[in-house]
Amino acid sequence: MSDEGNSAHVPDGQPDPVIVGPGLKAFKEEAYQEATNATPSLPADKKNPTDDDAPSYFANIPGVKAEALDTTQTRSQPRRRKMSSGEELLRRLSLTGDASPILPELDPRSQHPGLKLSGRLISAAFCIPYKVQHKAGSDWELKPRSGTSALFDSFKHLASKETQWSHTLVGWTGEVEPILDTKIPLQQAVANAAAKLPTNATAAGPMGINKAAAPIPVNVSQHPPSNPLIDGISVEKAERERLDQQLASSQYGRILPVWLSDESEEPHDSILLKDQGRWRRYAERELYPLLHYKQHGPTDGRSEQRWWADYTRLNQLFADRIAADYQEGDVVWIHDYHLFLLPSLLRQRIPNIYIGFYLHSPFPSSEFVRCLAKRKEVLTGVLGANMIGFQTFSYSRHFSSCCTRVLGFESNSAGVDAYGAHVAVDVFPIGIDAQAIQKAAFGEPGLEKTVEGIRKLYAGKKIIVGRDRLDSVRGVAQKLQAFEIFLERYPEWREKVVLIQVTSPTSVEEEKEDPENKIAGQIANLVSTINGRFGSLSFSPVQYYPQYLSQQEYFALLRVADVGLITTVRDGMNTTSLEYIVCQQNNHSPLILSEFSGTAGTLPSALHINPWDLVGVAGAIDKALKMPVDQRKDQHLKLYKHVITNTISTWSLMFLHRLLTNLSSFDQSVATPALDRGKLLKQYRKARKRLFMFDYDGTLTPIVKDPQAAIPSDRVLRTLKTLSADPRNAVWIISGRDQAFLDEWMGHLPELGLSAEHGCFIRQPRSEDWENLAERSDMGWQKEVIEVFQHYTERTQGSFIERKRVALTWHYRRADPEYGAFQARECRKALEDTVAKKWNVEVMAGKANLEVRPTFVNKGFIATRLVNEYGSEPGDAPEFILCLGDDFTDEDMFRALQKFNLPQDHVYSVTVGASSKQTDASWHLLEPADVIGTLQMLNSTSYQDR
Numbered sequence: 003m004s005d006e007g008n009s010a011h012v013p014d015g016q017p018d019p020v021i022v023g024p025g026l027k028a029f030k031e032e033a034y035q036e037a038t039n040a041t042p043s044l045p046a047d048k049k050n051p052t053d054d055d056a057p058s059y060f061a062n063i064p065g066v067k068a069e070a071l072d073t074t075q076t077r078s079q080p081r082r083r084k085m086s087s088g089e090e091l092l093r094r095l096s097l098t099g100d101a102s103p104i105l106p107e108l109d110p111r112s113q114h115p116g117l118k119l120s121g122r123l124i125s126a127a128f129c130i131p132y133k134v135q136h137k138a139g140s141d142w143e144l145k146p147r148s149g150t151s152a153l154f155d156s157f158k159h160l161a162s163k164e165t166q167w168s169h170t171l172v173g174w175t176g177e178v179e180p181i182l183d184t185k186i187p188l189q190q191a192v193a194n195a196a197a198k199l200p201t202n203a204t205a206a207g208p209m210g211i212n213k214a215a216a217p218i219p220v221n222v223s224q225h226p227p228s229n230p231l232i233d234g235i236s237v238e239k240a241e242r243e244r245l246d247q248q249l250a251s252s253q254y255g256r257i258l259p260v261w262l263s264d265e266s267e268e269p270h271d272s273i274l275l276k277d278q279g280r281w282r283r284y285a286e287r288e289l290y291p292l293l294h295y296k297q298h299g300p301t302d303g304r305s306e307q308r309w310w311a312d313y314t315r316l317n318q319l320f321a322d323r324i325a326a327d328y329q330e331g332d333v334v335w336i337h338d339y340h341l342f343l344l345p346s347l348l349r350q351r352i353p354n355i356y357i358g359f360y361l362h363s364p365f366p367s368s369e370f371v372r373c374l375a376k377r378k379e380v381l382t383g384v385l386g387a388n389m390i391g392f393q394t395f396s397y398s399r400h401f402s403s404c405c406t407r408v409l410g411f412e413s414n415s416a417g418v419d420a421y422g423a424h425v426a427v428d429v430f431p432i433g434i435d436a437q438a439i440q441k442a443a444f445g446e447p448g449l450e451k452t453v454e455g456i457r458k459l460y461a462g463k464k465i466i467v468g469r470d471r472l473d474s475v476r477g478v479a480q481k482l483q484a485f486e487i488f489l490e491r492y493p494e495w496r497e498k499v500v501l502i503q504v505t506s507p508t509s510v511e512e513e514k515e516d517p518e519n520k521i522a523g524q525i526a527n528l529v530s531t532i533n534g535r536f537g538s539l540s541f542s543p544v545q546y547y548p549q550y551l552s553q554q555e556y557f558a559l560l561r562v563a564d565v566g567l568i569t570t571v572r573d574g575m576n577t578t579s580l581e582y583i584v585c586q587q588n589n590h591s592p593l594i595l596s597e598f599s600g601t602a603g604t605l606p607s608a609l610h611i612n613p614w615d616l617v618g619v620a621g622a623i624d625k626a627l628k629m630p631v632d633q634r635k636d637q638h639l640k641l642y643k644h645v646i647t648n649t650i651s652t653w654s655l656m657f658l659h660r661l662l663t664n665l666s667s668f669d670q671s672v673a674t675p676a677l678d679r680g681k682l683l684k685q686y687r688k689a690r691k692r693l694f695m696f697d698y699d700g701t702l703t704p705i706v707k708d709p710q711a712a713i714p715s716d717r718v719l720r721t722l723k724t725l726s727a728d729p730r731n732a733v734w735i736i737s738g739r740d741q742a743f744l745d746e747w748m749g750h751l752p753e754l755g756l757s758a759e760h761g762c763f764i765r766q767p768r769s770e771d772w773e774n775l776a777e778r779s780d781m782g783w784q785k786e787v788i789e790v791f792q793h794y795t796e797r798t799q800g801s802f803i804e805r806k807r808v809a810l811t812w813h814y815r816r817a818d819p820e821y822g823a824f825q826a827r828e829c830r831k832a833l834e835d836t837v838a839k840k841w842n843v844e845v846m847a848g849k850a851n852l853e854v855r856p857t858f859v860n861k862g863f864i865a866t867r868l869v870n871e872y873g874s875e876p877g878d879a880p881e882f883i884l885c886l887g888d889d890f891t892d893e894d895m896f897r898a899l900q901k902f903n904l905p906q907d908h909v910y911s912v913t914v915g916a917s918s919k920q921t922d923a924s925w926h927l928l929e930p931a932d933v934i935g936t937l938q939m940l941n942s943t944s945y946q947d948r
């Protein structure tokens with residue numbers, strides 16, 4: 003599925019022991035010492051950290067401000083030892099293992115009637131944590147699915163008594179396999195299956211490594227290679243129901259399997275599962291490479307079309323399964339790129355559903371995402387969520403930037419405004435179940451023997467350990483090349499260092515099906531070269547094992563390492579590095595970590611390397627091997643603290659807590675409500691005297707790239723004409739546009755009143771003359787503004803100046819969005835520091851523009867003047883005022899209207915845009931089309947009333 007799938011920690015099918023507060027053990031040096039002595043629990047007096055420890059804890063939790071959440075001073079509970087902020091937070095988030103619920107005053111659900119304190123949580127992940135095997139007429143066989151162990155551990159945690167959630171997991175069955183005929187000996191079955199794989203992909207590896215020399219016993223029968231192309235399995239309805247029953251209760255909660263097939267699931271129908279690998283294809287051949295900065299050569303696009311159809315169907319089937327089980331108030335948490343479309347598909351079915359989405363993979367720069375043919379569909383699909391989480395800040399920044407560049411949505415580091423809704427974007431680096439790893443790595447019988455066995459085999463040698471999947475993004479080739487350079491440049495280490503590199507088969511669909519197995523071939527060549535150059539008859543400096551490891555073998559290997567070496571060239575989060583740190587709690591061996599791994603940001607104490615700088619990696623290996631004990635201990639302490647405070651349970655709860663906080667802060671009760679059209683219509687019908695004030699760009703017409711192209715449609719003109727033809731209606735356009743533009747496009751509607759350049763010019767209804775309110779003002783400032791604008795135009799590709807009679811506008815919509823916005827901030831500052839200090843002018847930030855105009859007049863001034871003209875006293879004032887605008891300059895009108903003492907139900911100030919927008923308007927409409935629709939509704943009633 004994703005990068006944490008690198009881990010070898012497989013679910014064992016057994017319920018986990020109750021885990022007691024892993025996070026709390028990391029605060030104190032003494033506590034660390036205790037923990038690192040491999041004693042399973044700390045003495046009672048060491049179990050609580052002190053206040054001094056809080057800052058370091060918070061430094062590890064992105065986005066959590068200790069001050070903001072520390073309420074220890076205000077609580078009226080009996081005084082105990084004062085808790086640290088971190089401890090208090092953990093307790094409140096039930097991370098301490100005492101299963102205490104989040105206190106009501108901190109729980110965002112208490113602010114929101116739809117959100118309950120303890121509720122149902124539906125997780126959606128591509129595959130369920132079991133491999134299912136089918137034999138007609140009998141129970142399904144369920145085997146633990148390897149990979150993505152961190153995610154599966156998170157499900158375990160959410161389903162455990164440690165949280166208050168009732169957890170349901172929705173996931174694909176995975177490729178259903180038939181149960182092998184038991185009459186064929188297992189070894190024969192394995193051989194048959196292996197025969198279907200490329201010859202150089204067998205367990206012993208292409209270079210014929212002598213398995214007798216393997217440091218770890220390899221039991222291939224535990225992981226027989228499976229054939230992903232199992233075809234034509236027919237599954238009856240009763241059999242599907244039987245699987246439902248078998249999965250109804252598990253250590254992961256209730257599991258609802260999704261059946262992916264072409265057939266509709268009619269009662270009594272059997273479904274045929276064929277070419278099951280097709281459900282992965284779009285995600286793993288198109289999305290996975292793209293997310294990892296890999297691009298295909300051009301194709302005729304036909305296969306991609308088919309894969310896309312499957313991808314869409316898979317997401318739809320997930321949506322159907324969730325919608326059928328959904329109850330109001332449920333929270334849905336969707337995982338990873340196989341399910342990018344699911345948030346929007348679900349929202350179409352259930353508009354008010356609460357959805358969080360988490361991407362386990364990297365997210366590349368918009369320059370890459372732009373290459374995807376379905377870029378818009380993918381981005382808008384995921385934007386159906388309320389919050390989207392990423393492993394690192396740079397991935398989240400890339401995503402927000404993509405939404406701006408590809409979709410034209412406004413975004414910042416907090417989120418994206420999409421289709422009138424705010425979608426929060428946040429960062430949650432994933433963790434591991436540190437305590438379970440600790441138990442597995444130190445508490446299992448027999449493991450010490452395996453550790454001793456490896457040590458003996460390489461006695462007198464330093465052991466570098468690498469353990470990766472055989473995907474091209476894991477940087478195994480770079481690692482071997484760097485190791486070769488290391489042996490070349492540091493000859494003193496020859497014969498004294500061994501690199502044990504274990505690679506499990508790739509999970510990437512495209513690479514799995516590569517008949518030439520290019521990566522495996524490349525690795526094999528590199529291994530042979532290095533061993534040929536630097537090895538001898540009795541020793542090979544690279545011990546290469548292309549195979550699965552058992553959990554025991556894996557942890558033993560991580561424990562004996564003198565250096566952990568991770569050279570991945572792109573990686574969402576590398577959980578092997580986190581597991582290595584837990585396993586090194588006695589040895590304190592250094593970790594060399596690629597800066598291209600998402601984990602690097604959370605592990606600053608590792609030795610960071612650039613995997614493309616082979617000489618640099620070689621130097622880091624030398625440095626790690628020579629590192630003094632004190633330095634090793636110090637570095638490891640920091641790494642270890644991070645791993646055991648940022649566990650998979652803290653990750654899960656942080657994500658959900660933030661999701662709920664976001665949901666409550668964007669609660670409709672605090673946002674601007676949608677215009678109540680019923681109320682509007684009622685007052686409109688009652689009123690005999692009505693005043694309309696409309697902004698133009700972004701209100702009557704959508705925003706477009708070229709200002710000259712934003713011309714009113716026929717529909718807009720007809721609507722305005724009908725509205726203004728009613729003698730009870732005074733209709734005004736109050737715009738930043740100049741006279742020439744308004745005359746050209748609306749001048750032929752004599753009943754309209756027009757105001758140009760933010761109030762500098764006015765044309766009364768049924769008049770052809772324009773009043774110039776700026777007539778007597780000194781325009782000397784224009785020259786200075788032009789000079790500043792020109793300076794920025796020359797330096798901002800795509801920007802241009804619009805010269806009006808009075809106001810001047812610098813446009814940057816066609817420039818790079820981020821650079822344009824940056825230059826606009828600089829330009830504004832330059833103007834405010836110079837021209838605006840000298841002259842009575844205002845610098846305003848509009849929609850991808852900066853405008854300068856005199857301060858003596860603005861749209862609010864015109865609104866005030868019109869209300870006064872049409873009558874502002876009771877009995878004389880218009881009984882219906884509708885004022886609509888979309889940008890900052892229109893807020894002056896909304897504020898002006900508040901100053902009149904008019905009955906509330908007579909005045910409708912409406913902003914066009916998201917309900918989450920900061921505004922002084924009382925109502926909102928989403929887009930210009932809604933504005934015209936509303937006016938047409940009023941027109942139709944006017945007509946009936948006559």
Ligand SMILES: O=P(O)(O)OC[C@H]1O[C@H](O[C@H]2O[C@H](CO)[C@@H](O)[C@H](O)[C@H]2O)[C@H](O)[C@@H](O)[C@@H]1O
Nearest residue numbers: 698699705706707708709712737738815849851
């Ligand atoms: O007060 P308004 O009627 O909303 O006019 C404000 C400015 O609108 C125009 O620019 C904006 O709309 C353009 C067309 O959609 C768009 O390309 C540009 O990026 C927007 O800033 C107009 O060009 C300005 O003169 C108006 O002041």
